[in-house]
Amino acid sequence: TQLLEQSPQFLSIQEGENLTVYCNSSSVFSSLQWYRQEPGEGPVLLVTVVTGGEVKKLKRLTFQFGDARKDSSLHITAAQPGDTGLYLCAGGTPGTYKYIFGTGTRLKVLA
Amino acid sequence: DAMVIQNPRYQVTQFGKPVTLSCSQTLNHNVMYWYQQKSSQAPKLLFHYYDKDFNNEADTPDNFQSRRPNTSFCFLDIRSPGLGDAAMYLCATSRAGTGNEKLFFGSGTQLSVL
Known part of the structure; x- marks a missing residue:
């Protein structure tokens, strides 16, 4: 059974702080996607990473796929309440x- | 314009009373998925279709069935809902489904079981 463990589970930070979210597995994936979900809505795709070691940037968000394609990270710079x-x-x-x-x-950014 | 549409948005049913949730798509995508998401948890894949080929997850209860009469529509039938089946049910689509495709989600149906 494939499992993807994310950490931390909850994160509450002040506006302007930086944060990193991790996604880890013992399985190899063909791609790793990151989604954001608002309450009462379906998830919306932020980015897809495909190649081991790949780094993608989306404004203040930086995504990285591990070399072995088993893990990924999401880094947010200068978090805003809209995140x-x-x-x-x-x-x-x-x-x-x-x-x-x-x-x-679950991320909460306080103004 | 909504591309994956789920109806109804909220559904209330009684314990043991069959219920059907519906999903339609205007994207002409090959693959359709049903996910179950309980409060503040990650979506859990129940089953998916590649065209008419049905794929059931090993741990999906027999109480859950699905139908895909054509490319555009997919239904989730819960034969005898229990209290533990109360959740958000998300329908999603993707193109050929190579493992690198974007998933398009509907807004979900929030199911309550009384």
């Missing part, structure tokens, strides 16, 4: 159409 939400990583299973979600990180 508040549930952050989910999701791994694409090689040779299938399945995407397995991580355990989630």
Whole structure:
């Protein structure tokens, strides 16, 4: 069974602080995606990383895929209240159409 | 414009009373998924279709069934809902599903079981 563990599970920080969320597994994934979910809505894709060691930047967000394609990180610089939400990583299973979600990180950014 | 539409947004049913949730898509995507998400937890994959090919997760209870009569529509049937089935049910689609495709989610159906 493939599992994706995210840490931390909860994070409450002040506006302007930096943070990093981790997504770890013992399994290899064909891709790693990061989603953000608002209450009462479905998750919305932020980024997809495919190549081991790949780094992608989206404004203040930096995403990295581990060299072995088993883990990923999301770094947010100068967090803003609008960044508040549930952050989910999701791994694409090689040779299938399945995407397995991580355990989630609930972020709250205080003004 | 909404591309993955779930109806209803909120559904209340009684313990043991069958309920059907619906999902439609305008993206013409091959793959459709049903996820169950309990409060503040990650979405859990129940099953998915590649076209009409049905794939059930090993730990999905027999109480949950699905139908995909055509490309655009997919239904989730819960035959005898229990209190533990109260959750948000999310429908998602993707293209060929190579493992690198973006998932498009609907807004979900929040199911309450009384």
